Amino acid sequence: MLTPFKTHIDANFSFLKGKKLLIACSGGVDSVVLSFLLKKLGFNIGLAHCNFSLRGKESDGDETFVIDWADKLSIPVFVETFDTKVFAKDHKLSTQMAARELRYQWFAEILRNFKYHYVATGHHADDDLETFFINLSRGSGLQGFTGIPEINETIIRPLLPFSRSDIVAFAEENNLKWREDSSNTSTDYLRNKLRHDVLPEYKKATENLLSSFQKTQNYLKDSQDLIEDYMALVYKLAVTENVDGYTLHIEKLQELPHTKAVLYQLLHPFGFTDWPAVSDLLHAQSGKQVFSNSHRLVKDREELLLTKIASNENQPDNTTERKEILIQKNTSEISRPLHMEFHPIDRIGTIDSSVIYVDEKKLIYPLTLRKWREGDVFQPFGMKGKKKLSKFFKDEKLSLVAKEKIWVLCSDSEIIWVVGYRADDRFKVSPETTNILKIRVKK
Structure with a gap:
């Protein structure tokens, strides 16, 4: 297997030359063989092992095994213990998804802090076949059938062309030891049921299944590439980014x-x-x-x-959208829900959509900043009559999404400013104005 693996690396992973590789090592046969092969080829490698604290002493035994294996290879090893069930509960995730998120977050930290270039995982051809059937059961589109990607940003999977039987045979030939995860024998999970009950029978009934499957996947990848090229044209024709x-x-x-x-x-x-x-x-x-x-x-x-959809992180106070924000006299600045400044000035300066100038003596404090409502009316600057905001938005050709983001600044019940769009004529500065207030919104 060493020779075909080297040929595969030379042909498809030549960019790895001179790069530092971090191998995700569970202690299973796949990651043990992957680390052995890459070490044999002279790569600069290290191991990263996650103890998810899900199998008690067995998890601790895996950790000890990986540390010993790194010592035998004379390479660095990184080990981290996670309270996976607590993380899953706190983030409302399944245990499997929690473990995945913890694993890849930690890998990214190691790459960043220790100058590794890629994370190599031990996914192989049988994993790819199982994923195909899982996606089939979920009603996936074509993209779900094109297989596990060999290269996905900083994640590489050099063993994908090789079957599990190839990997086990190589491990046995080279007297390599590995750990068996007892949870892999359970058929409670769909992947394990496919692995133990469904696919072995399918392989018996279908000659050279993995080889035929890989050919089919190559055809599907070509079709997916064709679709992506077509969609690039569609995007230019029918989609606008804003x-x-x-x-x-x-x-x-x-x-x-x-x-x-x-x-x-x-x-x-x-x-x-x-x-x-x-x-x-x-x-x-x-x-x-x-x-x-x-x-x-x-x-x-x-x-x-x-x-x-805005997340709570983007809206620290998610009730702000429904509140009226009161702005007292002599307030110079507010930061939420909009960043606004209020400054007395002597003369009118530059006017644009982010700035208005008003006669402060016409204002009744506290001012109110709120979302616009159906039925709101104002007197647009430069006009004598009033206009409903809904009609103003229609004339301005604002989208539903843009209208949802509109705030109005009010004095008592009267609108001073449709913020970022139009001031109200009733509060404008006149020759008789003695106190000018500049109001600015920072975008």
Whole structure:
């Protein structure tokens, strides 16, 4: 196996020459063989082992084994112990997902702090086949069938062309020792059930299954590449990127063949799964919405607006959106929900969308900063009559998403400023004004 492995590395991982590699080592046969092979080829390697504290003494035994194995190879080893169940509970994750998140966060820290270039994992051809069937059971699109990527940013998987039987045979031939994870024998998880019950029978019934499977995956990858090239053209034609996210132009999308498939390709990276609801938005009334865990898709006239759902980290006080913020006289600055400054001045300076000048004697304190409401009216600067904000927004051609972000600054019940858009004429500076207040919003 050493010779074909070297050939594979030379052909597909030549960029690793001179790089430091961190090997994710559980103590299982895959990571033991991977570290042995890379050491044999002269790479500068280190091991990283996660003790997830899930199997008691067995987990501790794995940790001891990996430390001893690193000592035999005369290479550095990094070990970290995690309270995985507590992390999973705190972050509302499954144990498996919690372990994955902890593992890759820690790997990234090691790469950053110890100047490693890549993390190498021991995924092999049987892992790839299992993942294919897992995705098949979940109704995956084509991308889910193209396999585990050999290279994914700083993660590399050099053993993917090799089967588990190849790896075990090589370990036995070279008298290598490894640890068996007892949880891998359980069929409670879908992957283990496939590994122990389903795929062995499938292999018996299908000659050279792994070889045929790898050929099929190569065809699927070519098809996926073709789709991605096509979608790059679609993106230029039908999608506009803006400060709030993305705008999908419905008319342009409907001119394309297979519109539903195009929508899937555009939106599946953002976590959407309810594809009938997404497709229905094309013909829905304005304001209709569909959500993924991270994004929102909303119909707005002849457009679909894709925006990220704000997290609590981005909104430290998530009740601010519903509150009225009071601004007392002589306040010079506020930082939430908008960063605004209030300064008395002697003369009017430059005017743009971020600045207004008002006659302070016309103000009734405290001023109020709040989100706009249906029924709000104001007298736009330069006009004699009043106008509903909803009509003003329509004239300004604001999207639903843009309107949701509008704040108004009020004196008593009267709007002084549709912040960032238009001041109210009733509070403007006149020749009789003696106290000028400059109000500025920092974007």
